[in-house]
Amino acid sequence: MALPGGGDYIGGDTGFAGYMGHVVLTAVVAVGLPVTAMGVLLPYLFKLAEADARGPGETVGALVMINTLAAIAGSVGAGCVLLGWLGLWPSLRLMAALYLAAALWLVVEKQPKGGSVRLAPIVGMLILITLLDTSRLPLVRTDPIEKEEMLLKVWEGADGTVAVVRQGGHLRTKLNNWYTLGGTGDTITQQIQTHLPMLLHENPKRVFYLGLGTGITAGAVLDYPVESVVVAEIAPSVIKASREFFSEYTNGLFDDPRVSVIAEDGRNVLRGAQSEFDLIISDLFIPWKAGTGTLYSVEHYQASKRRLREGGLYAQWIPLYQVTQEEFAIITRSMLEVFPTVTLWRGNFWADRPVVALIGHREAAILESSTPLLVASQRALEEHKDGVGDTVPLIAHYAGGVSKTDTNFSDAPVNTDNRPVIEYRAPINHRLEKAGRAEWFTDERMLDFMAERVNRDALATDAYLSGINPAWRDVVQAGYYFHASKALKSWEHEDADVAEQAYRDLLQQTAIELGRRALQ
Incomplete structure (x- = not known):
């Protein structure tokens, strides 16, 4: 465990080249010797087989066949059987023991008089179960001291190592010792990821979730009169973790008969499904994580659009x-x-961890006055008439429309399955950010970008807002000022x-203006 950094994220603050060098060096030091030994095993067997009475072709063919079948069985068995059955460290110890047993058998079989040589694998076995006992490895x-973390439970399997950790007074889920899938510390942000798109649709009845995480986001949909909810989560252990530790936060998600939580790749489910949905909600997938690039591809969006009913989002x-x-533009x-x-919509108004949603409409659309989101915004705005309200109207989350002619996106490459630019650019930019040579989209450029979309001229020509009272544009602009105040603070x-x-x-003035117009 010490060689690969004690299980911590390797690479430090280096750039992409330094990170790759660190990865290669760690791999060489940690597994270089055993991999080299395994690599010479087959040629060594060829040498031992020279004394075989059969012809060289038959002998070599038999060995290659056995090696091929064993490689297939090993890869399937290790990933699909051993990890779930024994776990990571016991599986590694079992493999090491089998290799040492094979070495001992070869020594005894081919060199019956070599007593001293025969001791090597026996000594290796003793070291393996004493000094190198992997059962002691975490x-x-x-970090129980600085971060107040306490491990509650771990699941191991082909989908990775999933852990539930208590940090202070909150729970969170970690995948593969690093990737956080959410927690109870930001339930409002996770719930708004359901509330906002649900209220943007006129009457959503069938909802599909691409990713479960903690289940808090999907659970929020049960506050609405939906008929059917499908949640696709690629990692079965994540479903187990959510069911066992987050049930009190998921609004009865696992007990509601309207809900189907399936352990499947959501992208493939959407491509092959015959059902249609009013709303598809895609979870927060970090682009620099390997394999997530396809969830941002044109082909995925096309398949998803085909699964949407009329008026779907x-x-x-x-x-x-x-x-x-750069990745946001792609x-x-x-x-x-x-x-x-x-x-474009804000999921929160945080300065350091902002979340946004890109809402794709199946057909060309404008915001109608009857849209539930606007109705809910009206109620929140009433609280601000006397300047004492603290509920942010949902329309204030609006951050403007986007188009191909926008200079921020017109020159950006398109991410496709055959040309997955996200899959390559995102990891490089991730390492550049670690090295201080790139920045996440959370700084002044983010505020400038949003300001471009909600200034008075931009809002006056925003086609999406053309169907509602012009006074609502001031609430949209107020949302920008609220976000800016959080960042500036x-x-x-x-x-x-x-x-x-x-x-x-702005909120107080708009509340008064809308109230005056309602009386006319």
């Missing part, structure tokens, strides 16, 4: 704190290739209070 790295949630502006440009209308900027006051003034 499965998940935790596809909600693509994106963590801006894990993407650069994802947006790819969605614009498929959906005729794409709108975190940066200790002197204009933070000015931005917050502008937010409150």
